[in-house]
Amino acid sequence: MSLQFEVESCAPSGGRRAQLSLPHGTVQTPVFMPVGTAATVKAVPQDVLEKIGPRVQGSGSSEPEGESVTDGSGAQIILANTYHLYLRPGHELIRRAGGVHRFMSWERPMLTDSGGFQVFSLAKLRKITPEGVEFRSHIDGSKHFFSPEHSMAVQIALGADIMMVFDECVETPASWERTRDSMGLTHAWAERSRAYWVEHRGEVPWAREGSGPRAQGPECGSASSGPWPLNAGPLSGKHQALFGIVQGGMYVDLRKESAERLVEMDFPGYAIGGLAVGEPREVTREMIARTLEWLPKDKPRYVMGVGYPDEIEEYARMGVDMMDCVLPTRAGRHGLLFVREDPADRRSAVVRLNIKKLDNAEDQGPIDAGCACSTCGRYSRAYLRHLFASGEPLGATLNSIHNLHFYLETMERVRGELAGGVEVKGEGEEGKSNSLDAEFGKFKRQVSRSKAGA
Numbered sequence: 443m444s445l446q447f448e449v450e451s452c453a454p455s456g457g458r459r460a461q462l463s464l465p466h467g468t469v470q471t472p473v474f475m476p477v478g479t480a481a482t483v484k485a486v487p488q489d490v491l492e493k494i495g496p497r498v499q500g501s502g503s504s505e506p507e508g509e510s511v512t513d514g515s516g517a518q519i520i521l522a523n524t525y526h527l528y529l530r531p532g533h534e535l536i537r538r539a540g541g542v543h544r545f546m547s548w549e550r551p552m553l554t555d556s557g558g559f560q561v562f563s564l565a566k567l568r569k570i571t572p573e574g575v576e577f578r579s580h581i582d583g584s585k586h587f588f589s590p591e592h593s594m595a596v597q598i599a600l601g602a603d604i605m606m607v608f609d610e611c612v613e614t615p616a617s618w619e620r621t622r623d624s625m626g627l628t629h630a631w632a633e634r635s636r637a638y639w640v641e642h643r644g645e646v647p648w649a650r651e652g653s654g655p656r657a658q659g660p661e662c663g664s665a666s667s668g669p670w671p672l673n674a675g676p677l678s679g680k681h682q683a684l685f686g687i688v689q690g691g692m693y694v695d696l697r698k699e700s701a702e703r704l705v706e707m708d709f710p711g712y713a714i715g716g717l718a719v720g721e722p723r724e725v726t727r728e729m730i731a732r733t734l735e736w737l738p739k740d741k742p743r744y745v746m747g748v749g750y751p752d753e754i755e756e757y758a759r760m761g762v763d764m765m766d767c768v769l770p771t772r773a774g775r776h777g778l779l780f781v782r783e784d785p786a787d788r789r790s791a792v793v794r795l796n797i798k799k800l801d802n803a804e805d806q807g808p809i810d811a812g813c814a815c816s817t818c819g820r821y822s823r824a825y826l827r828h829l830f831a832s833g834e835p836l837g838a839t840l841n842s843i844h845n846l847h848f849y850l851e852t853m854e855r856v857r858g859e860l861a862g863g864v865e866v867k868g869e870g871e872e873g874k875s876n877s878l879d880a881e882f883g884k885f886k887r888q889v890s891r892s893k894a895g896a
């Protein structure tokens with residue numbers, strides 16, 4: 443078994459507390475997944491990623507050997523982008539390195555997207571046929587072709603625990619007819635993706651080896667020689683899981699048709715795609731709520747590319763199990779930090795701190811007095827403002843650590859509340875969300891346009 447999903451408790455709101463077991467470890471859900479576009483969560487080293495956030499309850503990795511009690515459990519699962527790794531350094535290079543886990547020295551679960559979103563948002567001169575998409579690299583203009591089969595082959599070479607079907611991402615806004623036609627192509631491509639995965643899933647680089655980059659070679663002086671022993675590690679016999687992606691734009695009837703069609707194909711998990719592309723938040727919420735009704739309750743459900751801390755909290759409470767977004771790291775690199783309105787109340791509204799502002803210049807306090815991250819534990823707003831104003835790379839790192847911690851802390855609190863049956867929504871939460879939307883307006887549009895690039 444390469445994916446197991448066990449729901450432990452369900453809240454009246456639909457939110458559920460569950461465990462997702464994957465070849466490289468168990469993930470406590472609902473979970474936020476930091477985005478590591480080019481096999482790096484920008485500006486944050488892997489050893490730091492393993493320690494940020496709070497201690498995760500119920501996770502075997504919550505008390506790693508030899509780590510300080512002040513360390514958190516870190517990110518449980520991260521993303522990498524197929525399009526970017528295919529272009530640079532190339533999926534065959536990563537296959538020869540043993541897969542993306544070994545290549546980047548990250549031994550926890552990973553997920554790769556199909557490359558479709560980036561092909562449609564970043565690449566130039568696309569030509570779409572029923573067979574696939576021809577496009578030119580945004581890096582050097584070279585010509586490439588992605589079909590569902592090729593996307594699967596690249597994702598198998600990368601070897602993430604979860605991979606995604608190749609789909610067409612329709613532009614926004616799109617007419618009902620255009621969205622319906624695109625959805626038809628997406629469904630045909632989902633079938634072809636699935637067929638290729640079933641036939642080739644044994645070809646993942648780690649399928650016949652052990653796990654980590656350091657643990658599997660024969661010991662010095664042992665009688666064993668030659669290649670590492672086959673089928674010897676904890677990964678033997680396991681393979682990647684493939685998720686289907688529900689499309690259908692902003693049309694409820696198409697979303698329903700798409701969900702039903704994909705459920706017929708029987709995937710181990712389902713994503714809701716094509717959202718957070720510039721539509722009003724009420725529409726995003728409506729599409730998620732309706733689509734969740736048509737997806738199986740015993741399988742993981744993933745909303746791609748969302749969102750703000752208050753959004754991921756809201757969607758988790760509605761029953762979404764997995765989410766990813768470049769926002770915490772991208773905002774961090776722009777000097778935008780998420781804090782609680784009342785630092786002592788971690789359920790209070792999310793507000794934005796712009797570290798660039800002059801009034802931080804001599805503020806010796808932390809970003810967020812209630813935050814337990816290593817940045818807030820050590821550095822002042824005055825110092826972080828100085829780093830940002832001077833263009834020092836450490837500023838991007840420290841800001842990203844805080845924002846990622848903020849997201850992981852939010853999800854750990856939500857998991858605790860879902861497990862304990864706490865009912866969800868704070869008073870006036872919606873009004874606060876809207877004001878945050880307005881505050882971030884311009885930045886949000888920028889992120890929506892290019893979120894795939896991290």
Ligand SMILES: [Zn+2]
Pocket residue numbers: 809810813814815816817818819843844845847
């Ligand atoms: Zn912090």
